[in-house]
Amino acid sequence: xxxxxxxFRVFRDYTEPAGGGALRAPDEDxxxxxxxxxxxxxxxxxxxxxxxxxxxNAYASFETRAFEARDIKTGKPLLALTAGRGRCPRxxxxxxxxxxxxxxxxxxVSAGIxxxxxxxxxVYTFVFDLPPARKLLPEGTMRTVRIGDERIxxxxxxxxxxxxxxxxxxxxxxxxxxxxxxxxxxAEGGEVAIIGExxxxxxxxxxxxxxxxxxxxxxxxxxxxxxxAKNDLYTLGVCVAMVLRGGNPxxxxxxxxxxxxxxxxxxxxxxxxxxxxxxxLTEFLRGVLHDDEAARWNLEDAQRWLEGRRLSAKQPxxxxxxxxxxxxxxxxxxxxxxxxxxxxxxxxxxxALIEKDGLDLWxxxxxxxxxLELRLETFWKKEDxxxxxRVVAELVQALDPYAPVRYRDLSLxxxxxxxxxxxxxxxxxxxxxxxxxxxxxxxxxxxxxRYEEIAESAGMVTLFxxxxxxxxxxxxxYGIERLVYLLxxxxxxxxxxxxxxxxxxxxxxxxxLERLAQRGQKLEPVxxxxxxxxxxxxxxxxxxxxxxxxxSHDRGYQVIGILxxxxxxxxxxxxxPVPALTRTLSAQMGxxxxxxxxxxxxxxxxxxxxxxxxxxxxxxxxxxxxxxxxVQDDQIRFAHARREFAFLTRERAALEQQLTRRATFGLASxxxxxxxxxxxxxxxxxxLTIFHYYFWx
Amino acid sequence: MAPVKKSQPKKMPFSVRMSIFCLMVLGVxxxxxxxxxxxxxxxxxxxxxxxxxxDKTAGMTVGALNLAGTVPAWLELWQMGGQIEHAVAxxxxxxxxxxxxxxxxxxxxxxLQVPNMVSGVxxxxxxxxxxxxxxxxxxxxxxxxxxxxxxxxxAAPRKET
Numbered sequence: 001x002x003x004x005x006x007x008f009r010v011f012r013d014y015t016e017p018a019g020g021g022a023l024r025a026p027d028e029d030x031x032x033x034x035x036x037x038x039x040x041x042x043x044x045x046x047x048x049x050x051x052x053x054x055x056x057n058a059y060a061s062f063e064t065r066a067f068e069a070r071d072i073k074t075g076k077p078l079l080a081l082t083a084g085r086g087r088c089p090r091x092x093x094x095x096x097x098x099x100x101x102x103x104x105x106x107x108x109v110s111a112g113i114x115x116x117x118x119x120x121x122x123v124y125t126f127v128f129d130l131p132p133a134r135k136l137l138p139e140g141t142m143r144t145v146r147i148g149d150e151r152i153x154x155x156x157x158x159x160x161x162x163x164x165x166x167x168x169x170x171x172x173x174x175x176x177x178x179x180x181x182x183x184x185x186x187a188e189g190g191e192v193a194i195i196g197e198x199x200x201x202x203x204x205x206x207x208x209x210x211x212x213x214x215x216x217x218x219x220x221x222x223x224x225x226x227x228x229a230k231n232d233l234y235t236l237g238v239c240v241a242m243v244l245r246g247g248n249p250x251x252x253x254x255x256x257x258x259x260x261x262x263x264x265x266x267x268x269x270x271x272x273x274x275x276x277x278x279x280x281l282t283e284f285l286r287g288v289l290h291d292d293e294a295a296r297w298n299l300e301d302a303q304r305w306l307e308g309r310r311l312s313a314k315q316p317x318x319x320x321x322x323x324x325x326x327x328x329x330x331x332x333x334x335x336x337x338x339x340x341x342x343x344x345x346x347x348x349x350x351x352a353l354i355e356k357d358g359l360d361l362w363x364x365x366x367x368x369x370x371x372l373e374l375r376l377e378t379f380w381k382k383e384d385x386x387x388x389x390r391v392v393a394e395l396v397q398a399l400d401p402y403a404p405v406r407y408r409d410l411s412l413x414x415x416x417x418x419x420x421x422x423x424x425x426x427x428x429x430x431x432x433x434x435x436x437x438x439x440x441x442x443x444x445x446x447x448x449x450r451y452e453e454i455a456e457s458a459g460m461v462t463l464f465x466x467x468x469x470x471x472x473x474x475x476x477x478y479g480i481e482r483l484v485y486l487l488x489x490x491x492x493x494x495x496x497x498x499x500x501x502x503x504x505x506x507x508x509x510x511x512x513l514e515r516l517a518q519r520g521q522k523l524e525p526v527x528x529x530x531x532x533x534x535x536x537x538x539x540x541x542x543x544x545x546x547x548x549x550x551x552s553h554d555r556g557y558q559v560i561g562i563l564x565x566x567x568x569x570x571x572x573x574x575x576x577p578v579p580a581l582t583r584t585l586s587a588q589m590g591x592x593x594x595x596x597x598x599x600x601x602x603x604x605x606x607x608x609x610x611x612x613x614x615x616x617x618x619x620x621x622x623x624x625x626x627x628x629x630x631v632q633d634d635q636i637r638f639a640h641a642r643r644e645f646a647f648l649t650r651e652r653a654a655l656e657q658q659l660t661r662r663a664t665f666g667l668a669s670x671x672x673x674x675x676x677x678x679x680x681x682x683x684x685x686x687x688l689t690i691f692h693y694y695f696w697x
Numbered sequence: 698m699a700p701v702k703k704s705q706p707k708k709m710p711f712s713v714r715m716s717i718f719c720l721m722v723l724g725v726x727x728x729x730x731x732x733x734x735x736x737x738x739x740x741x742x743x744x745x746x747x748x749x750x751x752d753k754t755a756g757m758t759v760g761a762l763n764l765a766g767t768v769p770a771w772l773e774l775w776q777m778g779g780q781i782e783h784a785v786a787x788x789x790x791x792x793x794x795x796x797x798x799x800x801x802x803x804x805x806x807x808x809l810q811v812p813n814m815v816s817g818v819x820x821x822x823x824x825x826x827x828x829x830x831x832x833x834x835x836x837x838x839x840x841x842x843x844x845x846x847x848x849x850x851x852a853a854p855r856k857e858t
């Protein structure tokens with residue numbers, strides 16, 4: 001049996017139908033996608049039924065949609081929320097959230113990917129207990145639920161602090177403590193808060209400026225970063241202030257006005273105004289709403305206060321104010337934060353201002369702060385020749401080092417860069433400015449100015465340097481796409497080809513490709529930049545060894561690289577056969593087959609490809625074109641054949657040259673033959689003569 | 698320009714010179730045999746002289762059969778006693794020269810005809826081989842594609858320069 005046939009005999013085993021060596025079905029815990037049954041019902045996890053035709057709009061918010069659901073065993077009504085892709089739902093926190101057993105936190109019943117009927121789209125769905133109908137601050141209203149001063153601790157503060165403490169124990173922050181996400185259970189006089197869910201979006205993504213500290217309010221929603229329990233407490237403080245005021249005192253004002261008011265008066269004064277409160281509530285609010293991050297209460301402080309222990313009084317945060325105002329765009333500024341905010345918002349005017357030196361003089365005359373002087377000194381050194389947008393970004397950073405980095409239309413903290421980038425990409429926005437921000441190393445300046453204060457500052461610098469290096473490499477698998485997946489551990493694959501799928505891992509990606517192939521969609525390319533970066537970050541071993549092939553300009557190598565990657569994924573995650581995908585890939589494998597020199601072998605492989613494609617096993621497909629013994633054997637035989645051809649060509653040339661001299665061709669050999677014949681005849685004759693003379697005579 | 702060295706004439710090897718010397722000595726010792734051979738082997742000497750081919754086989758081809766035709770006379774000379782007058786007497790016999798020269802003539806026939814016959818056979822064989830080569834190369838090109846001729850095509854331009 002020839003080597004080729006021995007190898008192909010192995011391939012037949014892979015093309016047997018299921019039961020004869022085929023791969024088993026995937027593990028449901030990881031990759032389960034719930035599809036509607038034949039009757040249109042959606043059963044999530046076998047325990048919950050979702051009713052896609054029964055929306056609960058009262059509970060829908062912030063790009064989540066809400067629907068009725070039901071516990072199949074008990075009949076209890078539930079709430080199903082479907083999350084938007086770009087808002088980075090906290091899928092990895094599902095397990096930890098479920099382990100938080102607090103009576104005041106909305107309980108998560110089930111979660112998973114659901115194929116939504118009628119839309120042909122996969123969405124991530126969370127199912128919670130149905131919360132009470134009353135919200136602390138319903139949308140569209142400016143009035144909160146009435147809770148008296150004497151009841152507010154028991155009704156709101158204590159339950160919320162308990163929930164936050166339980167979440168902290170599970171290493172989570174809430175990040176969604178807004179008035180429309182706190183539900184009130186119980187009758188009047190016996191109200192108790194139920195804290196709503198926090199899984200359907202990244203932490204603090206859904207907050208308006210009123211719910212955030214001054215610095216964090218300046219950042220775009222996705223750019224605030226993960227946050228801490230202090231940020232949750234601040235938000236709680238805002239909710240408490242609203243309840244005590246009977247509503248949102250800053251309702252109707254745009255975000256920058258809210259921020260200005262907080263800067264001018266301080267958060268407590270901006271929210272409470274001149275309202276007189278019991279001392280204990282004032283103490284609580286002043287503590288959690290303190291504008292100085294270091295002085296602001298943490299959870300331990302809040303718990304001690306709940307226990308009745310007195311804490312040291314927090315002095316209001318003093319903002320540096322100038323003796324004389326600075327005029328910019330017909331507005332007077334007495335302090336730096338609001339000036340920095342407006343400088344960032346008007347870069348052209350800012351640049352003109354820098355050239356006039358007026359700002360520098362005003363700063364020197366009105367602020368005696370060594371840190372400010374050092375920051376400005378550094379800025380002025382770097383200012384010459386720098387990009388104009390960079391100049392503005394660094395100036396405002398020098399003026400207000402605690403504010404987010406503001407570059408062009410972006411305003412974000414380093415910790416929030418990943419989420420903001422993912423959100424922008426999911427929405428299809430231009431992300432060029434995000435890339436520039438990294439390339440210009442603007443986060444380094446922000447981190448260096450607060451190096452001692454930030455716990456993970458060294459790690460952040462290293463991470464952004466890594467991002468810069470990845471950005472500099474333009475090939476697929478790197479670039480801005482890699483950054484999205486590097487900085488967001490639970491974002492779906494944002495490939496435009498996969499917009500209808502909720503791809504959380506390479507196994508999902510493979511199944512999504514199979515579905516696309518089943519729909520008849522042209523997979524060209526099979527793996528785009530997003531998919532390559534996604535796989536490379538999530539499971540580097542699946543693609544990094546083959547990346548050179550995957551990104552090769554040679555179509556044959558490219559197909560082989562893609563096949564190697566997908567086959568590795570199928571093996572690693574034990575994905576069921578993908579026949580539609582193998583059929584699609586086999587149609588593209590012409591260039592890979594063309595790599596073989598032996599045309600007879602090509603024909604054989606093409607025939608076997610057609611058969612193997614029906615089986616859905618990517619490894620079988622790969623073995624046909626990439627089995628090292630077959631490839632080597634083909635190359636060796638080709639080399640032999642080439643040598644033989646060259647040798648025959650030389651022989652032919654020599655013969656043709658000889659035959660052109662036909663008249664003399666072979667005469668020399670003929671003369672040799674004549675000599676031989678004559679010699680033999682002569683010797684024979686001599687011997688006969690001698691014999692005759694001596695024996696016969 | 699460097700002076701051209703004149704190629705020095707090849708010196709005859711010692712063994713050859715020794716052999717010629719020994720032959721000359723034998724020729725003198727057996728003078729009658731020498732006379733007989735000189736007379737009978739004349740066609741061989743002539744063939745060697747007139748041979749203008751590079752391989753110089755005419756003398757040996759004719760000489761082999763010429764020698765065969767001379768050997769009867771040589772044996773008869775020995776039988777007679779091997780004297781010079783016997784050698785002359787044999788030379789004067791028409792039968793002796795006829796046999797020797799007829800054998801030499803046959804040698805010429807072989808020398809002139811056999812090369813043509815061989816050449817014809819070789820030409821036919823060469824043509825057949827060309828056909829075989831063409832058929833094999835076509836088969837190789839069909840199986841391996843045009844890139845199999847890459848080495849040859851790369852070499853061809855070099856040859857022309």
